[in-house]
């Protein structure tokens with residue numbers, strides 16, 4: 291991967307890439323996945339690639355919005371408690387009723403919410419405006435349609451008049467046939483899935499969720515639940531980043547920690563490519579003698595896979611300085627190699643992997659929201675010169691303040707777990723006073 295953009299001036303002898311240039315390079319190389327037809331439940335969170343038009347009006351027929359009686363307006367005109375209209379009940383119309391009774395003069399059909407308005411009827415009077423067929427005062431509910439259809443015959447007293455179309459939901463009052471239901475580019479949330487189902491669509495063309503394989507590296511890592519040995523730590527990165535990938539919209543596969551062995555790592559990644567639209571690794575990208583990701587991937591693909599290969603860079607950011615990005619395998623699957631420190635890998639994920647996942651999904655909103663907030667710190671914060679620092683904090687939307695949680699250390703997993711935002715300290719700042727306005731990335 292290369293960038294035409296300028297890199298940040300070297301600090302010491304290092305060439306540092308800016309956060310923005312690195313992200314731009316990633317987004318330039320990551321393209322939306324090809325669309326597929328998915329069943330509705332599987333399409334949740336996906337981006338629609340077709341304009342969906344309404345095949346049938348909603349509602350498809352005039353229907354009642356209340357449990358009550360379908361009546362002719364002239365029959366109930368002037369009805370009061372004292373002088374109710376007395377109508378002959380000719381039967382029940384329940385939701386789903388096929389054959390409908392014709393309501394003639396002096397007649398009423400008992401009707402349920404959602405049931406089609408029967409021919410002849412012009413309005414619905416709610417059951418509470420009637421005696422419910424019981425011969426007494428105003429009813430509070432209908433008598434259940436028990437054996438023998440009690441309540442679906444006899445007489446009903448109506449105590450109020452009704453205007454034409456009262457309590458009737460007209461055919462097409464929601465959408466009409468031929469209307470645009472949802473346009474291409476819409477992200478399918480629960481209500482959009484509901485609309486698609488309501489107009490009878492069982493499947494839609496969408497961009498699929500990317501399959502993201504997350505693997506961590508490090509011979510010191512063991513799985514949570516196992517007994518810690520000397521010098522060992524639990525692998526938290528693969529869990530955190532798999533969760534973050536899922537949260538971003540991906541189908542995430544967590545691969546357990548791989549030992550610091552280049553051949554094993556290469557073989558593991560190759561095995562995973564079959565189910566990966568993107569690979570994310572953590573650890574092994576620094577300058578140590580056992581920095582296996584760098585060793586395993588620096589050379590990958592150069593001769594065999596034109597256009598492939600992984601580039602390792604140092605970024606002008608803290609945490610998250612060492613980063614790798616490129617593509618791997620015959621499909622040129624994007625690979626992001628993140629630093630191993632837990633906070634570094636998480637912040638790097640937020641800044642680079644999440645946007646890449648969302649770009650694969652075809653989403654326009656690839657970035658987290660950024661707001662301005664007042665720094666509510668107890669002391670002046672310091673930041674390394676020439677590096678964009680991302681401190682963790684809690685954001686108070688009501689007060690418009692951001693309070694740092696924990697320090698700058700990239701091993702502070704507990705503080706990260708209590709943060710819902712990243713405080714951005716620009717490259718040019720070396721200290722920030724409490725009360726200063728800062729950019730805040732909302733990650734909660």
Ligand SMILES: Nc1nc2c(c(=O)[nH]1)N[C@H]1C(S)=C(S)[C@@H](COP(=O)(O)OP(=O)(O)OC[C@H]3O[C@@H](n4cnc5c(N)ncnc54)[C@H](O)[C@@H]3O)O[C@H]1N2
Nearest residue numbers: 506508524525526527528573574575576611629630631634
């Ligand atoms: N001489 C230098 N040393 C380091 C530099 C440097 O420029 N010169 N950069 C530092 C920075 S900044 C970072 S960030 C780290 C990145 O190192 P690696 O990506 O090679 O990561 P590791 O060495 O494998 O691990 C670092 C640290 O994180 C712990 N870790 C790793 N994986 C996990 C995991 N899955 N779950 C929990 N914790 C994990 C690991 O045990 C180490 O403590 O390099 C600095 N060094």
Ligand code: MOO
Nearest residue numbers: 609610611634700
């Ligand atoms: O850049 Mo490292 O990610 O500072 O901790």
